[in-house]
Amino acid sequence: MSEPTRVEVDAFSGPTVLEFGAAWCGYCRAAQADIAAVMKNHPAVRLLKIEDGKGKPLGRSFRVKLWPTLVYLENGVEKGRVVRPNDAAEIEAIFAA
Numbered sequence: 866m867s868e869p870t871r872v873e874v875d876a877f878s879g880p881t882v883l884e885f886g887a888a889w890c891g892y893c894r895a896a897q898a899d900i901a902a903v904m905k906n907h908p909a910v911r912l913l914k915i916e917d918g919k920g921k922p923l924g925r926s927f928r929v930k931l932w933p934t935l936v937y938l939e940n941g942v943e944k945g946r947v948v949r950p951n952d953a954a955e956i957e958a959i960f961a962a
Contacts, residue, residue: 886915
């Protein structure tokens, strides 16, 4: 799947988590088990893994500076965010925001 544009993201309906990161990122790989565990608790939430990096407009539009950054959206509006989560509880907290 190609990276959605910011216009497309802003038009999303329903709950979505954007996971910004890179395949070679150690922090990203370390967080995968916790991300998967939390997402199992939220089957209605769509998870989009966005390969981020220099010159990637979607990550820049969300002011992503560190990976992984997870942005929780409801109908295209940011409702929560976590940067470099250390455990599942930090990820789960984005849904309570």
